[in-house]
Amino acid sequence: MVSPRISSTVLALLSLLLLLVALGSDHWLVDDTVLGSPHEGLWKSCLNSVCEQISSASVSLKVTRVFTLLGVIAGLVSSFALFASFLRSHPGSVSLTLVSFLGSFSAGLCAMIALAVYTGEFAGAVNAAQSQVTFGWSFGLGWASFLLFLITGVVMLVAHQSS
Template sequence: MQPLQIGTAVCAFISLLFLLIALCSNNWLANALSHAGLWKSCVNIGLVYTCVSHGMNVKDYYHATRAFMFFGMFAGAVSCIGLCGPIFGLQLGTISKAKTAAIASFVAALCVMIAMAVYTGETGGKASYGFSFGLGWTAFPLFRITGGLAFQMNAA
């Protein structure tokens, strides 16, 4: 294993992990008494949080954010599998795993950027953002870095 391969695989894994945490957690908007995510909102009543699921009765920008985050998650998973495949001896025939991983990483970055831009544009200035929102935006440059490293790996 070369250091570039290991670094690229680690970057892909961290990117995907940040994206999954952002997608699943409910701290996109947060303040002292409540926090909300893509899937549910919670309010602090005394010492107990009471949570309500959003379901499908949300504004369109929630649906767009969810969809593009899922597309990014699938592309990120393809990238991660393509980069971790050689470590575990996974063979995909004559397909260039590094090139596929690079393209998948850039697709994931694009999807995450669209999702985060839509959410930011619709909620800008209305509340303070939580850690999930920050992880979502952090996944975007990490996927771009992963794509760049994978292209470097492919060229080497």
């Protein structure tokens, strides 16, 4: 059977990768009905393959950016603690599996807050009758990373309790 630390390491890296791709990509909102398929991310808005920085971001978009970045930082802490746990399980009085558990849950919580704020802000644009704007694949990757971070946290909790 695969060790919980090994499976949680794979899950943590996958979660972090998904959140990083979601953070850096520009397909959070997509409008396939307009010629040129305009799409927008957290940092850029694109039309006809020409992208521009979003200069005047709303408060909701800024909150989404901040919490997504905090999620990435917490995911990095979790992944680093997991890798370090293979070398040494307790530097001092701190259990690295516990640090990884807390980092994974924190990353998941930050991602959830970011995505919930974004959903609340832009759900009106998505549901407008005259518009065919939909949430894009980047948005979906963000939600997938949230779920994987929670699963990683549960697996790390199991690993911590078994050690």
